[in-house]
Amino acid sequence: MSEFTPVAGLMGGALIGTSAVFLLAFTGRLAGISNIAHGLITSLRQGKTLDSAWRFVFLLGMVAATWAYFQTTGATVNPRQHYPAGLLVLGGLLVGYGTSMGNGCTSGHGVCGLGRLSVRSLAATLTFMATGGLTVFVLRHVAHI
Numbered sequence: 001m002s003e004f005t006p007v008a009g010l011m012g013g014a015l016i017g018t019s020a021v022f023l024l025a026f027t028g029r030l031a032g033i034s035n036i037a038h039g040l041i042t043s044l045r046q047g048k049t050l051d052s053a054w055r056f057v058f059l060l061g062m063v064a065a066t067w068a069y070f071q072t073t074g075a076t077v078n079p080r081q082h083y084p085a086g087l088l089v090l091g092g093l094l095v096g097y098g099t100s101m102g103n104g105c106t107s108g109h110g111v112c113g114l115g116r117l118s119v120r121s122l123a124a125t126l127t128f129m130a131t132g133g134l135t136v137f138v139l140r141h142v143a144h145i
Contacts, residue, residue: 016031016107016111020107020111020112032109033105033107033108034104040055083145087145098128102127104124110128
């Protein structure tokens with residue numbers, strides 16, 4: 001289990017919020033990562049280079065910031081291991097399906113939607129949080145994984 005790192009969490013939250021504000025201010029778009037990634041694929045297929053460019057730059061910035069964080073702090077990722085591969089694949093598919101059903105992911109609903117006082121985003125965020133808590137409970141206390 002990872003150690004609680006409030007400073008890193010606070011800095012990460014501030015960066016996410018700042019990037020969401022900049023994206024909204026300069027493009028008028030919400031920073032929902034799943035929608036940005038899906039839109040990148042769609043706009044590339046349709047040949048919309050301007051639309052795909054800002055999406056690519058935004059996603060590249062996420063990767064670059066993560067890389068820069070690990071390079072400057074020397075921090076490492078210690079992922080939990082020994083999960084069955086089938087469960088990981090199933091979990092990924094369920095997250096993707098849930099994101100599609102909810103018309104967005106935690107970043108879109110949780111950061112941008114709640115900031116806009118959207119009732120739909122509140123319902124989606126509460127559903128994400130409850131599902132995550134239930135999943136952890138089942139995996140750790142029922143299935144003992």
